[in-house]
Amino acid sequence: MYPSRFSYEAPDTVEEAIELLRRGQGEAKVLAGGQSLLPMMKLRFASPGTLIDINNIPGLDYHRADSDGTYRIGALCRHAQLEKSPDLAASQPTMAAAAHTVADPIVRNRGTLVGSICHADPQGDWASVMISLGASVVAKGPTGVRSVAVADFVSGPFQTVLASDELAVEAVVPAPVGVRAGGYLKLERRVGDFATAGVAVSVEFSGSSVARAGIGLTGVGSSTINAAEAAAALVGGSLSETDIAAAAELAAAASRPRSDHRGSESYKRHIVATFVSRILTSLQLSTQEVA
Amino acid sequence: MTSLFSEVTPEAANEVAVKRITVGINGNKRTVDVEPRLLLAHLIRQGFKLTGTHTGCDTTNCGACTVLFDGVPAKSCTVLAVQANGHEVTTVEGLASASELHPVQEGFKDEHGLQCGFCTPGMMLTAKALLDENPDPTEDEVRWALSGNLCRCTGYQNIVKAVLGAAAKLREQNGAS
Ligand SMILES: Cc1cc2nc3c(=O)[nH]c(=O)nc-3n(C[C@H](O)[C@H](O)[C@H](O)COP(=O)(O)OP(=O)(O)OC[C@H]3O[C@@H](n4cnc5c(N)ncnc54)[C@H](O)[C@@H]3O)c2cc1C
Numbered sequence: 001m002y003p004s005r006f007s008y009e010a011p012d013t014v015e016e017a018i019e020l021l022r023r024g025q026g027e028a029k030v031l032a033g034g035q036s037l038l039p040m041m042k043l044r045f046a047s048p049g050t051l052i053d054i055n056n057i058p059g060l061d062y063h064r065a066d067s068d069g070t071y072r073i074g075a076l077c078r079h080a081q082l083e084k085s086p087d088l089a090a091s092q093p094t095m096a097a098a099a100h101t102v103a104d105p106i107v108r109n110r111g112t113l114v115g116s117i118c119h120a121d122p123q124g125d126w127a128s129v130m131i132s133l134g135a136s137v138v139a140k141g142p143t144g145v146r147s148v149a150v151a152d153f154v155s156g157p158f159q160t161v162l163a164s165d166e167l168a169v170e171a172v173v174p175a176p177v178g179v180r181a182g183g184y185l186k187l188e189r190r191v192g193d194f195a196t197a198g199v200a201v202s203v204e205f206s207g208s209s210v211a212r213a214g215i216g217l218t219g220v221g222s223s224t225i226n227a228a229e230a231a232a233a234l235v236g237g238s239l240s241e242t243d244i245a246a247a248a249e250l251a252a253a254a255s256r257p258r259s260d261h262r263g264s265e266s267y268k269r270h271i272v273a274t275f276v277s278r279i280l281t282s283l284q285l286s287t288q289e290v291a
Numbered sequence: 292m293t294s295l296f297s298e299v300t301p302e303a304a305n306e307v308a309v310k311r312i313t314v315g316i317n318g319n320k321r322t323v324d325v326e327p328r329l330l331l332a333h334l335i336r337q338g339f340k341l342t343g344t345h346t347g348c349d350t351t352n353c354g355a356c357t358v359l360f361d362g363v364p365a366k367s368c369t370v371l372a373v374q375a376n377g378h379e380v381t382t383v384e385g386l387a388s389a390s391e392l393h394p395v396q397e398g399f400k401d402e403h404g405l406q407c408g409f410c411t412p413g414m415m416l417t418a419k420a421l422l423d424e425n426p427d428p429t430e431d432e433v434r435w436a437l438s439g440n441l442c443r444c445t446g447y448q449n450i451v452k453a454v455l456g457a458a459a460k461l462r463e464q465n466g467a468s
């Protein structure tokens with residue numbers, strides 16, 4: 001299968017890429033890992049006039065913590081770099097739990113976290129992880145730079161608020177307000193499959209009490225779901241059985257799954273509740289060990 | 292004399308300029324002109340006539356088309372040929388030397404790691420990349436590394452044995468040298 005014709009540019013700088021996007025007048029698309037865009041182009045679901053390949057731009061393949069704990073993931077940081085990072089789990093437990101569940105090992109060698117968020121597939125794993133962490137996307141365009149919370153960045157299925165002349169240069173996870181804990185659970189029919197349902201939970205503890213919490217849901221709605229009410233039920237408490245049960249129930253209520261070949265609507269809702277309580281119970285146990 | 296204007300057909304008006312690229316393929320530099328939409332798998336098979344790289348699904352699912360892109364496994368049906376400009380691509384034809392098979396190939400032969408052989412080139416390249424990175428993998432690590440390569444024949448059992456066998460052989464060779 002061939003994509004339809006397009007012209008190809010491989011700029012060396014972010015500025016050049018943005019200029020090419022601007023000149024594309026909405027007909028140009030960014031090529032990052034290509035693991036979603038190229039399959040869509042081969043099936044002719046997408047037929048951009050120009051591809052702006054950003055893979056030759058140096059210095060975008062990082063993932064690192066600033067001295068204050070802010071965590072930055074550059075536009076060319078591949079899923080595999082995160083999966084193989086030895087110290088990711090210590091500072092970013094939710095990301096570390098999710099990294100190896102995205103696609104299969106060969107796709108992970110090329111696909112990027114930022115590309116996954118820009119693709120805005122309701123079944124993409126990274127958007128829920130980033131929503132649970134309160135992360136943002138930094139977008140650069142001809143008129144400047146702006147930062148958009150991932151929860152607002154994804155505006156619908158395969159839709160974002162990114163303008164056609166903007167490049168997403170990095171994703172930024174804010175420094176934790178306390179000690180960060182979290183997890184990601186994904187039900188898949190086989191290794192490498194998209195989620196039947198996925199749940200990302202991130203919690204920040206101040207002592208034994210929850211100072212901040214976030215819950216993102218994968219594959220159970222027409223876009224990634226920010227289960228804000230469920231997360232709010234945890235703040236101020238210390239992950240009691242009652243709090244966990246309330247969060248699980250609210251997260252299930254926030255999900256909007258559809259029955260399909262991966263499972264029925266009620267089954268997927270049940271999975272959401274089960275995963276929320278499983279992750280939170282495991283965090284409760286690990287904090288008890290520390291105490 | 293050149294004409295001051297000439298009308299072009301709608302098809303020609305839509306034509307996209309070809310790109311000149313230089314690709315290292317199994318250690319040889321090749322320079323070719325390609326249309327941007329040409330996939331790396333097709334450059335390898337139709338352009339370079341290296342038909343050991345198979346295309347199974349053509350939808351990024353099966354891993355039969357796996358090649359090493361600067362040493363890292365990539366599905367060549369999901370990389371553009373132009374993207375290989377300035378990069379090194381290794382196909383299954385690049386595994387054996389003139390005189391002997393690569394230990395991974397030996398492993399597949401010894402352990403009956405193939406039946407129809409369709410998935411085998413991709414399996415072997417993924418296995419080689421694993422062993423380059425981790426010379427002494429556990430069975431679980433082998434299974435995990437190969438989880439993006441599908442096989443419809445073997446049930447995977449002998450493929451895993453083949454890779455573990457190749458790992459042992461490579462360690463022996465490297466220890467001996
Ligand atoms: C077999 C298979 C299984 C998969 N399974 C999963 C899975 O289980 N979970 C999952 O989450 N994903 C899965 N994926 C998708 C994979 O994770 C992709 O890597 C990811 O969705 C897109 O990242 P990319 O870098 O490949 O982006 P690309 O394919 O290059 O781009 C995707 C889209 O985002 C835009 N874009 C990319 N980067 C930028 C940027 N920096 N600025 C502006 N726009 C940008 C592109 O223009 C395009 O519209 C799977 C893919 C395959 C082929």
Ligand code: FES
Pocket residue numbers: 345346347348349350351352353354355356357366367368369
């Ligand atoms: S042919 Fe490329 S993954 Fe199947």
Ligand code: FES
Pocket residue numbers: 404405406407408409410411441442443444445
């Ligand atoms: S040996 Fe036939 S597909 Fe693997």
